[in-house]
Amino acid sequence: MPDTAPRKMSRIQQRNRHRILDAALDVFSKHGYRGATLDQIAAASGMSKPNILYYFEGKEAIHVALLSALMSEWLAPLETMDAQGDPVSEILGYVERKMEMSRAYPRESRLFANEIIQGAPRMKPHLERDLKPLFDANCAVIQEWIDAGRLPTLDPQHLIMSIWAMTQHYADFEAQVQVLMPGDDDSWDRANAHVTGMFRTLLTSNTAD
Amino acid sequence: MPDTAPRKMSRIQQRNRHRILDAALDVFSKHGYRGATLDQIAAASGMSKPNILYYFEGKEAIHVALLSALMSEWLAPLETMDAQGDPVSEILGYVERKMEMSRAYPRESRLFANEIIQGAPRMKPHLERDLKPLFDANCAVIQEWIDAGRLPTLDPQHLIMSIWAMTQHYADFEAQVQVLMPGDDDSWDRANAHVTGMFRTLLTSNTAD
DNA sequence: CATATTTTTTACCATTTGGTAAAGACACGA
DNA sequence: TCGTGTCTTTACCAAATGGTAAAAAATATG
Structure with missing residues (x-):
């Protein structure tokens, strides 16, 4: 559960979480929360949908992480x-x-x-x-x-x-x-x-x- | 096709189209276009989903009608x-x-x-x-x-x-x-x-x- | 190199959602 | 009362969508 891990994120984790958040910012800001889809975020970040869900617990978690x-x-x-x-x-x-x-x-x-x-x-x-x-x-x-x-x-x-x-x-x-x-x-x-x-x-x- | 009929809407048509548009205004303004669902509009207007689609060609048509x-x-x-x-x-x-x-x-x-x-x-x-x-x-x-x-x-x-x-x-x-x-x-x-x-x-x- | 761990992919699934077909219910004039 | 056109419901469907299981691939560690 890298998402809730208290400390120590690997390079890959940091890079990928960042890529996901950046893509999500694009998609959420353009379509709103419900208008955005995980597939869009996946496409925009160049990662597969399950891989995104490996880094974040779900769509809402990405949104919350972004806003926070x-x-x-x-x-x-x-x-x-x-x-x-x-x-x-x-x-x-x-x-x-x-x-x-x-x-x-x-x-x-x-x-x-x-x-x-x-x-x-x-x-x-x-x-x-x-x-x-x-x-x-x-x-x-x-x-x-x-x-x-x-x-x-x-x-x-x-x-x-x-x-x-x-x-x-x-x-x-x-x-x-x-x-x-x-x-x-x-x-x-x-x-x-x-x-x-x-x-x-x-x-x-x-x-x- | 009451939706594109050039003239003469019956009382019922006028009343129901109005009810749908009012409900849709509620839902669209609260959730945005993609965030709104036909089921929500149906519930808010007290009509069934297929009945709504009897008055409007589809979700987008309702939105366009509203905006226009x-x-x-x-x-x-x-x-x-x-x-x-x-x-x-x-x-x-x-x-x-x-x-x-x-x-x-x-x-x-x-x-x-x-x-x-x-x-x-x-x-x-x-x-x-x-x-x-x-x-x-x-x-x-x-x-x-x-x-x-x-x-x-x-x-x-x-x-x-x-x-x-x-x-x-x-x-x-x-x-x-x-x-x-x-x-x-x-x-x-x-x-x-x-x-x-x-x-x-x-x-x-x-x-x- | 061999093993343990992390990362990614493939193949699915259940639900939601926009939309349709067709049968009923209803209104109304002849 | 019957028929005709208007309105409404019931029963569906295909696609999209959020999410999962598990195997495969990559990476680190002894």
Whole structure:
């Protein structure tokens, strides 16, 4: 049972588990959990289906392994907001990191998006345990900044929602974006400029309190 | 073949087709195209599977019928932007209508979201034909307003993207929103206030041109 | 080299799923 | 009441899909 082995994975095990997860990320992000089949994952990874089941207990185990492994990387940019720093540049930095993640890891973004849209049936506990505290902490920091008069009055929770909504939109709804704004090579630069510009305006506007 | 019959559907046909489509909207929006099964749709509509296939040619036909029927309603709020009106209130009105649609029709929103995330395999032609021209027309109107100095300089295409991203986020990622901002009865009011406030700020900010 | 262990393949299986054929049940006008 | 067309059910089916058993192949270890 290499899957649950506590330690010591052989080279082959590591390489093959990695290949499987990479193929699975492709397939799951493209078709969703139920839309993905073990045969597709097998084909994409260049391995046979039973061989895949030698490394993972089943389809769901692959999905869970993927989500768990990605969760930490995915949350990383949220961990870096520093209450001591300058509010505007801290938040704009966060926006930029999230945009960069959408650009560099669209598969990961869509994997999560698929899961969430369908009600997060397999991920809700993870969200509660890992995401929620981080979210709350960041909201608290932003609220402090607002209370200190260093940011205009706005709703921290919904501000973060907005950042997620806008940054992830470019990865998750890429098919739509491609139809509406085709071709552009500098598409990502323009998107970046728009999004950061938008939040800069928002964060530096005079509070009509 | 009631499915392709040009005219004259009996009462029963109309009622049953409607029941099927409503059940299918439930199931497709919850599980995506491949995740949904005819048996689920049958159960949800209180009809037998073969009876469903008496009204529709197959699973895909139901999905297509749903998407086609919804497309027009879904695009409606985009049609109403008036070049003669006041730019800020026209755009904010659009934002509010989209927020209201997310609140009132989350199933429809998620049906589209599922389709788009997975690459719009069945809807891309519709997007090209129906959505793209509307999108372009609205971008042109906004560009005119900007050229006339009635709006700050910003990218019309990405502005519309932003509106979609933020408004739809509340419907499509509801599971996540629920985890992070649980309970609130006035949740929608706060979301509404935040989103409209955000775009108002953006649209009325002094251009640092 | 011989043995023990890990990895991969071949050949299956049970269930689910989209779909069909054909017989009934039902509605309704003559 | 009978017949005709509409609607619904029962009983299936072939393909796809997640998964297993066990043998064969490869790899490590003494």
